[in-house]
Amino acid sequence: MPRRSFRRYNTLIVCIRRLLSENKFITGNEAVVLGAIEGGAEMFFGYPITPATEILEGWIKTATEDKSLQYLQAEDEIASGFATIGAILAGKKAFTATAGVGHILMQDPISMAENERLPFVGIIAQRGGPSTGTVIYSQQEVNLAALGGNGDGLRIVYSASNVAECFGLSSKIFSTAWKYNFPTFMLTDGYLGKQKISTELKKPLKPYPSRKILKEDFSNPTHIRNCYGSEPEFAKVLQRNISDYKYLIDKVAESENYKVSGATDVILAHGSVASAAKSAVDNLRADGHKVGLIRPITLRPLDTKSIRSQIKNAKRIFIIESAFEQFARLLVYVLPEVASKMIKIFKPAVGFTAEEIYKIVKEQK
């Protein structure tokens, strides 16, 4: 390509990139609010809890400028979850954000949404547990988000690992929820939500539309229940839900592979830990260490097909998480072959630095 036209071509690319993305100096929680709006969110219901509070505050601040956005600071998380459901029934893209013990209370509405196949959307800003625990960070809400409630955990759970992803996934979860009609969550944590960085926010895809679930047609009324009179009748409903869930796995599950090609050591990590692991992989690779990172973006369902093919040649698999066995358990159930090569690095409620992960992999005999 002659130099001049190459320059023109380059300018064109830059223009397109600018149209599809912008650089912002922004916190993770601010990115969540912006992303949700991109995803078509219209209403927010919440109750203050660290480290999710800035999402409630950020939404309300935006709503004071944009009158089409509605909100309610409810009396507790149970009410905010059920009011979210009320708005969803009316066809609005509504969501909530919570953490820790609030996330526990939220299981009441979420289990109803799971039963009635409602597109419930929640942001879970993880904090330490059990109980009040600590207020900023952990990866201990994986079990509750993925398998909480008194059902079989037919939910979709994403895990964001940086501020840009807080934006992108916060938009995407609305489309996933409304398309497949399962409760859908994005896990973050307080370090992710409160860090302020300059990052590129890519314009998300066109959102999937919402629709009225209670159709307001009295000649053909919508009657929705979550309680059934007979076990076989309910079993049929659950079988249908399970088969719908199995259908969505290939369409929804996603993961990122980073320098996995040729790696004999593979790190499996999600969220903030995966971010640290990425830097560690760079440094280890610079030392000539054959290591790569597999980062599930969805924890439930897991991107089993891709992960299985990526770990085939791995000799050792490091599972690193700020929790005790939560992510590992989800993983080993669907990928039992991981178990024999697994090196468990579990630190409930505590974070990992890149240097620490570098050392762990380097010094592992």
Next chain:
Amino acid sequence: MKTQNEQFGMPNCLNVISKPSLFCPGCGESMILKHLGCVIDHEKLQSKITLAIDIGCTLLSWNYFNFDIIQTHHGRSVPVSVGYKMANNKRLVIALMGDGGAYAIGLQSLLHASFRNDPILAIVINNTEYSMTGGQMAPTSLPGEITSTSPLGKNASIFGPAFHGPELVKQVSGSKSFIARATVSNPTMMETVMTKAINTQLGGNFSMVEILSICPTNWKTDAKESFDFLSKLEKIYPVGEIVKKEKNEK
């Protein structure tokens, strides 16, 4: 010409499929639903109503009417109604629950809906006990009342006296709210109160109606005894519109 429903003395908005009714013989709830249906017919509101129901015996009404019905959890029909109404303020939203849902597990939401003056109508069926689970003591059980969890009679010094829900909710309500108590022994008054409550919502305000009801199955009473106990309830829980107590009133 009379419609099929009218021939059987039933409101037109009632869903024929829901018959025969799932309620026990003699249950007060089917009477309440029938009169609610009559009010909806009379006010020509069938096309505007959305009903949210609790669990407990109210869940048996999940397909009772020909308009949208959402069955929720115990004490949660109120917050679902609040969210729905915010999203769709053209609808008339009714939350239907029992006294356990309203005054025990769901009291927080009921009080705050009243406190915020959310424009919804909460209908609370008060039969002084948890009926679906077999007649356990409720906040509304009368002192001395025998239930499966107060086999020696409710000890008011331990479990509190008879719980006056509407009176409590009224204390935090806005000046334009309408809160009243009715009874299944007086259907005309019940319909009047329901109509007024619906009109309160049309005016953009919170309304609540508690209806004293009978539960022959768990009370283990026949027809006469059921209404005898109901008249005892009416003496302890006065029917009519509830008025806010002023602060200096003793």
